[in-house]
Amino acid sequence: MDIKIAPSILSADFSYLLEEIEDVTAGGADYIHVDVMDGHFVPNITIGPLIVESIRPKTDVTLDVHLMIENPDKYISAFAHAGADIISVHVEATNHLHRTIHLIKDSGKKVGVVLNPATPAEMIKPILKDVDLVLLMTVNPGFGGQTFITDVLSKIEQVSKWRSELSLSFEIEVDGGVNEKTAALCVEKGANVLVAGSAVFNSSDRAKAIESIRQSAIK
Numbered sequence: 010m011d012i013k014i015a016p017s018i019l020s021a022d023f024s025y026l027l028e029e030i031e032d033v034t035a036g037g038a039d040y041i042h043v044d045v046m047d048g049h050f051v052p053n054i055t056i057g058p059l060i061v062e063s064i065r066p067k068t069d070v071t072l073d074v075h076l077m078i079e080n081p082d083k084y085i086s087a088f089a090h091a092g093a094d095i096i097s098v099h100v101e102a103t104n105h106l107h108r109t110i111h112l113i114k115d116s117g118k119k120v121g122v123v124l125n126p127a128t129p130a131e132m133i134k135p136i137l138k139d140v141d142l143v144l145l146m147t148v149n150p151g152f153g154g155q156t157f158i159t160d161v162l163s164k165i166e167q168v169s170k171w172r173s174e175l176s177l178s179f180e181i182e183v184d185g186g187v188n189e190k191t192a193a194l195c196v197e198k199g200a201n202v203l204v205a206g207s208a209v210f211n212s213s214d215r216a217k218a219i220e221s222i223r224q225s226a227i228k
């Protein structure tokens with residue numbers, strides 16, 4: 010599978026949000042990762058559908074929306090209408106995962122399912138055939154700039170094994186503490202979409218940062 014780099018705008022300068030998105034897109038970003046936090050599911054508050062709606066007409070890049078919110082069913086249609094391309098929901102945030110996934114599918118968007126570091130892969134096995142993407146958190150969600158949790162590597166390997174055993178083609182995305190070093194470890198286990206917030210936006214040359222993550226992952 011192609012390696013894709015998804016810079017997370019959580020680490021961007023929000024007072025120049027469009028310029029920041031244009032900068033990383035010109036620098037080779039495949040997706041723009043949008044971290045939505047509600048102050049309940051995670052201890053931080055970030056952005057909502059209004060921001061997605063205002064970005065959407067200004068860029069063609071794939072908007073990869075990561076919902077870290079309680080009661081995601083209530084907001085799926087708002088994000089779909091705002092122009093998200095991929096909508097990912099946490100297993101831990103919904104009591105009826107199958108229903109939530111189908112709400113996203115019915116909205117015409119690609120579906121992602123997300124697992125926190127301590128949540129076992131078995132939780133998503135029954136619905137793997139229904140998703141376009143599996144997002145494995147490699148930090149506890151809530152903040153950028155945290156340290157990669159190495160224990161998640163075996164979960165990437167497990168999900169990747171199921172993907173081939175079941176002849177499925179969903180993407181495997183990793184999120185949190187991804188940099189040149191950890192990207193390579195994730196790709197070796199089967200991940201192909203690499204979210205990187207601080208590793209891209211804290212660099213003065215974003216194109217170079219994106220390229221060095223990609224190159225380390227390809228090797």
Ligand code: DX5
Pocket residue numbers: 017019020042044075148149150151152153154155184185186187204205206207208
């Ligand atoms: C964490 C967010 C991540 C975060 C990654 O809750 O889901 O997308 O922005 O940031 P870095 O790459 O700095 O760990």
Ligand code: ZN
Pocket residue numbers: 017042043044075184204
């Ligand atoms: Zn994220």
